[in-house]
Amino acid sequence: MNRTIKGFFILTVTLPLLSGCWDEIEPQRMYYVNGVGVDFKDNQYEVYLQLINFKDIAKSETPYAREAPAEIGYAKGETMEEAIYELYRSIDQEVFWGHMTYLIFTEEALKHEEVISVFDTFSRFRETRYQINVHFTQDSLEEILLITPILNKPLIDSKLSHPLNIRKLEVFTEPVSLRNLVIGLNEPSHEVSLPLVSIDENWETTKEHPSKETTIKGIGILSKDGFRGVIKGDTARGVNWMQNKKNRGDLTFKLDSNKSLTVDIEKKYFDVKPIIKGNQVQFKVDIKVDVILNGFKSKATENEIRKEVIKKVKEEIKATYEAGLKLDVDIYRLSEYLYRNNVKAWKALENNGKIPLTKESIKKINVQVDKIKSGRKTFETTIKE
Template identity: 35%
Template sequence: MKKMKSTLLLLLCISILSGCWDSNEPERLVYANGLGIDYKDGKVIVYLQIINVKGLAKSESSGDPSTLSQADVGRATGNSLDEAIFNLYHTSDRRIYWGHLSFVIFSEEALKAGGLKYATDFLDRYRETRYRIFFFMTKDSIKDALLISPIENISMAFSKLSDPDGNYNQSSFIPPINLRELIIELDEPAHQVAIPLLKITEQWTGQNDKKKDLLIERVVIISENKIKTILPRNVMNGGRWINKHFVRDSLTLFPETKNDAFVVIYDKKIKIIPAVEKNGKVHFDIKMKLKASVEMMIKDISRKQYEKEIKRAIKKEINNTYQYTQKRDIDLFRLTETLYRKDNKAWKKIEIKGGIPLEEDTLRSIQIDVEIQDTGKHRLTPIFDEQKDKGIEDK
């Protein structure tokens, strides 16, 4: 009798278990990795990059990733982004899963039509998408950009677009921006955001022919859901030193001479300090500490001279960038946000539509503390100590 009761109890428990009858098996899904958004003749055009997740597995268990299809790109049009995506669903063999979406590429026409705000709202609301989605713009073909495979046949999930942090950590020139950061920067003063601009190039060559690759060296400034301007490469030289996510990058010294030197800057710490005068005028002082590694040496140049030239070169780049952007009402250094957070009362008195007026002397001073750590594989001494200090005047 006890055995029968136990059996009945077990059967009752089994009957009320829901199980996984309504789950989606991973192998029965297709995975969206990249989304492209274009706009033409009043229609929204979407491109969806689907990756083969088998390429993420080890070769001994799933075969050589290079023999697998890297990606497929679908295309559909509609009167809105939602309609275009649902039109794309009609041609898909399986359910499209958006949980691994890694990046979005806009065309210039899509951003001019105000597509950024609509797309961010769509991605922010959809339950499957995450906030680690990176944003880019290109003037080239979106479809071609989505079909470019990384070098060495690695998975598309590790491309410069899907996972830009690895590339940025090695050379911190143009910072990537994800969905979370984009929403914050558009929502808070000065309501401007910088989106990396992609360019298709052929700087790499395979065994048989040249390979297409993606170059990022300019940014698009978006304000009030419109393109404000596109900043050229040389302007971004000064922007990298202010960026809080900076890891390391190179700097060329003595460019005016034939004996130019090459250093790597890293371990940078920066403070931007607002100073409010009695008349309400605001100035900003920049204090920066950084370390450097000398990769190319010049004879008869001392350690002190190197440090002095590093300070001069970085100050010059920062000032050039500030003067260029200030004249175009662009707050690339996010000085407005600094005042907004550190002295909100002062910000309220002078802000206009969230931003503060930037004048030529708003950036008052730049103080840089440089410490040269090494000279490549060699220790500092006796390389510098045996040389005379001739001194170099600030230019």
């Protein structure tokens, strides 16, 4: 038998053995986790598992009866792992965790002394990703996990799964991934601000009941030593201006004529510089923004708008900073700026990773309005009085 025929014979015999996929599971025979809610009550973990229906995502020309976009499983146990295995016992098919997009905790769960071990569980599991978003809430986990986005969009497009989808509209707080959470708790000041998710009923629909939607109402501060507290509403708005990323927000203020004006703010530049004098440190904040006019008041001048924007941004930064001081929180992670800039000075001043902070620790806030944009029109009213 020549070499060619012999090789063909071997290939023919072995090929069926190599092409088999007997250990693979068909996609339609698996359940897919999209989100997980974690609560802690009566010394037990309560776990909510959101399984997503991918039929609402894939496009098809064949009409089909609309099914539930998600199912929520619930179980409890002395450990979170025990609760998850309790859920497994009521599930018919294999569960795939690779598409999981977010974790959401109740305030009670974050206050539990072993909450760090929960993050450790998800970061160690081989199927989960480090880019899972982490949120917290003071509302019902079950209700939040059952909320469908506006116009019945797929759940994987919700703000919990993909919070950066709304970046072009407004960034109230920066999303926190599991990766950034671990980094933030490991580095000065060992504190992380998590978005506070709440339920709103401010949308109407043709259905009998008002449509519910999730919204971000503030931040909760978690440290490696436990949960520190919550900053809600307008008091938390300073976080928007003190993030080291380009973002967008709104400002509403009163003009000299006592009329209110709302403008869009696009942050272009941000920097924090430590100023060290002896055994004390203060910080200088530099921010550069563009202002975009929406509505327009006839008697407003460019200088008046510039002055009010600078005043309002400073007020919001100070309000959030002082709220953080009341919770003994380094809300703007000023300790980390000193750590990156002058580790020797940081070592001399730090206590448990943080430097002592007072109201005077932020020495100066320099806000510069680079441009005031009037949109399509010139800097004049559209309709003359």
